[in-house]
Each structure stands twice: as C-alpha cells, then as structure tokens.
Amino acid sequence: MRKSLCAVIVLLGLSGGCAGPQDSRSGGQSVTSHTESDGLDAIFTHPSSDSIPDGRRGEQIRLGYQLVVHTQEFASSYVGNRLTCTNCHLDAGLDPNSASYVGLSRAYPEYRARTGLVVTLADRINECVERSLNGKPIPHDSHKLRAIVAYIEWLSKDVPSGSRMAWRGIPRLHPTKSPDVVNGTKVFTARCAFCHGADGQGTMAAPPLWGPQSYNIGAEMARIPVAASFIKSNMPRTRGWALSDQDAYDVAAYINSQPRPDFPGKGHDWPKGEKPADVPY
Ligand code: HEC
Ligand code: HEC
Structure with a gap:
C-alpha cells in the first residue's frame, strides 16, 4: 500500500510523503545485501518538491527528473534501446x-x-x-549528465554523510537449488507475458525483457541473482513479494538465457580480477 501511494504521489509532481523506515525488503527470504559501511543507519527519506530551490539549480533538478522518467524523450541521442531509467529504478528512483x-550522492566517489x-x-x-x-x-x-547528478544530489x-543506507542497491537472491x-x-x-508480451519484447503496458x-x-x-531479487520485490508490477524465491x-534465469545485445567493452571489466561467477561473460 505504501509503495503504490508513493508512486501516485511521485508521478503527480514530485511531492514528498513517502518517507519512513523501510519495510522488510527481504520478506524474510534469503536476500543478502552487498553494500557495507561503518556509519549509523540512515532512515529512508527524501525531500518534498517544495524544497527544490528557485533559479538555475531548481531547473537543473527538474530536468534531471525528466531525464530519468522520460529518458526516451530527453536523452534520445544517448539511449540505444527502449528502456527508461525508471523502468528499473522505480518511482523516479x-x-x-x-x-x-x-x-547516492553521499556514497560517491567510490571504488x-x-x-x-x-x-x-x-x-x-x-x-x-x-x-x-x-x-x-x-x-x-x-548539462544533461549534470542535471541527473543534480536530481540525485x-x-x-536529507541523508547524512557517512551513514549506512540499508536500502542501497539491489540485493542478491541466492536460493538453495540451481535455476530451473x-x-x-x-x-x-503465467505471471509476466500478460504485460511484457509472450515474446518478451515489451508491450504498451511494460518494457522489453530481452531482444x-x-x-x-x-x-x-x-x-541472474540481481534480476531475481528485483523481480522478487517488484514484479508483477505493484504486486511485489508474490513469487517464491525459487x-x-x-524466471530470472529464463529471461537472462534469452538473446540480448552484446557489450563490446566487456573485456575491460574487472581488470584486477575477482569477477563474480554470476556474470554472463
Ligand atoms: C502488470 C504488468 C506487469 C507484469 C504482470 C509484470 N511486469 Fe515487469 N514491469 C512492468 C512495468 C510497467 C515495468 C516498468 C516499471 C516502471 O516503469 O515503473 C516492468 C519492469 C520490469 C523489469 C525491468 C525493466 C526491463 O524491462 O528490463 C523486469 C526485469 C521485469 N519487469 C520483469 C518481470 C517479470 C519476470 C515478471 C513476471 C514475474 C513481470 N515483470 C511481470 C509491468 C509488469
Ligand atoms: C535495466 C534496468 C536498469 C536501467 C534501465 C537503468 N538502471 Fe541503473 N542500475 C540498475 C541496476 C540493476 C543497478 C545495480 C544496483 C546494485 O548495485 O545492486 C543500477 C545501478 C545504478 C546506479 C548506482 C546505484 C548505487 O547504489 O550505487 C546509478 C546511479 C544508476 N543505476 C543510475 C541509472 C540512471 C540515471 C539510468 C538511466 C540513465 C539507469 N540507471 C538505468 C538497473 C538499471
């Protein structure tokens, strides 16, 4: 309930009101967080739109919001598929x-x-x-990249520097059985094709999952463990936590076994080793 209310508030114009301690993100399942820090726990809170300053800075923040919500329209010369930032970073982030x-701006620069x-x-x-x-x-x-940074800043x-953000990132889901x-x-x-299309290429209702x-x-x-965790807590859209971990x-393994674009720069990744085993290349 809290989440869908947030979505409406946000879509109507960036008003606050979704603050509050985060509910159990794991739903009691085997989710592990991959980010650690020594600071105190921060409370999940974000400012209301009244606090957007006037003038150039305010315009920059509003442009950043447009860029992440309407990425296809505002960043068309950089985007190479049909996705939008907030298809994954839900409710405008x-x-x-x-x-x-x-x-996030408290966490960077970061190794x-x-x-x-x-x-x-x-x-x-x-x-x-x-x-x-x-x-x-x-x-x-x-100015577009600066605008996205300004929006995130x-x-x-309201998040103190150096605090631990329990909500940060997408945790990994590690069920006991290997994927089927x-x-x-x-x-x-049964649960996804209705919105994403039987061929996974997306519909008017939902973005593409492969291709x-x-x-x-x-x-x-x-x-797979990242997609699984995202799916577990957020899909079917507005009905998160409905699927079992397995x-x-x-379903994450199925989606990620389908064809998708290559990433030509992949050979430069993890230059110092330690590439996680779940990376598909
Ligand atoms: C009721 C419609 C609906 C159903 C059912 C649904 N989704 Fe989604 N899904 C969406 C929408 C809408 C988005 C984009 C969210 C946004 O922009 O707010 C999305 C986003 C996603 C994304 C991230 C963006 C992308 O396209 O890669 C993944 C992954 C995903 N869904 C997987 C699934 C899986 C797996 C299922 C089945 C368990 C599922 N969805 C069921 C509507 C749906
Ligand atoms: C297909 C889904 C998807 C889309 C589209 C997407 N992201 Fe991401 N993004 C992710 C995932 C998954 C992560 C990794 C989260 C983690 O580290 O656990 C991530 C991480 C990030 C991070 C770092 C988060 C952190 O905790 O340090 C930033 C910043 C970010 N994305 C911004 C963007 C912006 C801006 C856009 C649009 C220009 C975008 N993303 C589009 C899925 C997506």
Missing part, C-alpha cells in the same frame, strides 16, 4: 526496493571492482547508460 537514488577505479556518480550513471540502456555515454560536460540531501529454466518458462507465461531493445549483457540486470530465480 524513490522506491527503496529497486536501487533507489536516495542517498568499483568492475572498473578497477574510483568512480564518480556521473561515471556510475554512464555505466547504466552504456549497459542498462545499451547506449553511448553522456559527455561529462553535458537533491534526493540525497523449464519452471522459469512456466512462471513467465535488441533490452539491456545488454554488461548490465547488472543481466546477472520462482523469481527461475
């Missing part, structure tokens, strides 16, 4: 169960094993542009 943007470098928030946004959106990085001096303003793609196909037909218009193999969503894992 305000949903604590889908890699929320809240607090990332995948690039082997300390990356800025702008760098990390471009990783999603190149992989999740199968596109071209937005230049660092672009504004969303993070045959069961995954059944789950897909040329989907995320590429370099995306985090292309890792069904979420199996």
Whole structure:
C-alpha cells in the first residue's frame, strides 16, 4: 500500500510523503545485501518538491527528473534501446526496493571492482547508460549528465554523510537449488507475458525483457541473482513479494538465457580480477 501511494504521489509532481523506515525488503527470504559501511543507519527519506530551490539549480533538478522518467524523450541521442531509467529504478528512483537514488550522492566517489577505479556518480550513471540502456555515454560536460547528478544530489540531501543506507542497491537472491529454466518458462507465461508480451519484447503496458531493445549483457540486470531479487520485490508490477524465491530465480534465469545485445567493452571489466561467477561473460 505504501509503495503504490508513493508512486501516485511521485508521478503527480514530485511531492514528498513517502518517507519512513523501510519495510522488510527481504520478506524474510534469503536476500543478502552487498553494500557495507561503518556509519549509523540512515532512515529512508527524501525531500518534498517544495524544497527544490528557485533559479538555475531548481531547473537543473527538474530536468534531471525528466531525464530519468522520460529518458526516451530527453536523452534520445544517448539511449540505444527502449528502456527508461525508471523502468528499473522505480518511482523516479524513490522506491527503496529497486536501487533507489536516495542517498547516492553521499556514497560517491567510490571504488568499483568492475572498473578497477574510483568512480564518480556521473561515471556510475554512464555505466547504466552504456549497459542498462545499451547506449553511448553522456559527455561529462553535458548539462544533461549534470542535471541527473543534480536530481540525485537533491534526493540525497536529507541523508547524512557517512551513514549506512540499508536500502542501497539491489540485493542478491541466492536460493538453495540451481535455476530451473523449464519452471522459469512456466512462471513467465503465467505471471509476466500478460504485460511484457509472450515474446518478451515489451508491450504498451511494460518494457522489453530481452531482444535488441533490452539491456545488454554488461548490465547488472543481466546477472541472474540481481534480476531475481528485483523481480522478487517488484514484479508483477505493484504486486511485489508474490513469487517464491525459487520462482523469481527461475524466471530470472529464463529471461537472462534469452538473446540480448552484446557489450563490446566487456573485456575491460574487472581488470584486477575477482569477477563474480554470476556474470554472463
Ligand atoms: C502488470 C504488468 C506487469 C507484469 C504482470 C509484470 N511486469 Fe515487469 N514491469 C512492468 C512495468 C510497467 C515495468 C516498468 C516499471 C516502471 O516503469 O515503473 C516492468 C519492469 C520490469 C523489469 C525491468 C525493466 C526491463 O524491462 O528490463 C523486469 C526485469 C521485469 N519487469 C520483469 C518481470 C517479470 C519476470 C515478471 C513476471 C514475474 C513481470 N515483470 C511481470 C509491468 C509488469
Ligand atoms: C535495466 C534496468 C536498469 C536501467 C534501465 C537503468 N538502471 Fe541503473 N542500475 C540498475 C541496476 C540493476 C543497478 C545495480 C544496483 C546494485 O548495485 O545492486 C543500477 C545501478 C545504478 C546506479 C548506482 C546505484 C548505487 O547504489 O550505487 C546509478 C546511479 C544508476 N543505476 C543510475 C541509472 C540512471 C540515471 C539510468 C538511466 C540513465 C539507469 N540507471 C538505468 C538497473 C538499471
């Protein structure tokens, strides 16, 4: 209930009201978080639209919001598929169960094993542009990239520096059995095809899950435990936590066994080793 109310409030114009401690994201299941920090636990909260400043900064924040919600329209020259940032970062990045943007500007710059470098928030946004959106990085001096950063900075303003963000990222789902793609196909037909299309290519109601218009193999969503966890807490849309861990894992394995764009830069990933076993290349 809280989540769908948030969605409505957000879509109506960025008003606050979704603050509050996060409900159990794991639903008591075997979800493990992959981010750690030593600080105090922060409470999931985000500012209300009244606090958007006037003038240029305010315009920048509002443009950043448009870019993440209407990515196809506002960032068409960079996007290479039919996805939008908020197809995965639900409710304009305000949903604590889908890699929320809240607090992120407090976490960057940060070392990332995948690039082997300390990356800025702008760098990390471009990783999603190149992989999740199968596109071209937005230049660092672009006002559009700065606008997305400004939006995330504004969303993070009430999260104290150095605090632990329990909601951060998408945890990994690790069920005890290995994935069963045959069961995954059944789950897909029964629970997903209605919105995403029997061929997974998306419909008016939902974005594509595989094929040329989907995320590429370099995306985090292309890792089965990540997709499984996202699906578990958020799909079918507005009815999260309805699938068992095993069904979420199996359907994630089915989706990620389907064809999707390659990521030509994949050979540069994890330059210092430690590539996780669930990476599909
Ligand atoms: C009621 C319609 C509906 C159903 C049923 C549904 N989805 Fe979705 N799904 C959506 C919508 C809508 C989005 C985009 C969310 C947004 O933009 O707010 C989405 C997004 C996604 C995404 C991330 C974006 C992408 O396209 O890669 C994945 C993965 C996903 N769904 C998987 C599933 C799976 C697996 C099932 C079945 C267990 C499922 N969905 C069932 C509507 C649905
Ligand atoms: C296909 C789904 C998908 C799309 C589309 C997508 N992302 Fe992501 N994004 C993810 C996943 C999955 C992660 C990894 C979360 C994790 O680390 O657990 C992520 C991570 C991020 C992070 C880092 C989060 C953190 O905790 O450090 C940022 C910032 C980000 N995305 C921004 C964007 C922006 C901006 C867009 C649009 C330009 C976008 N993403 C589009 C799925 C997506």
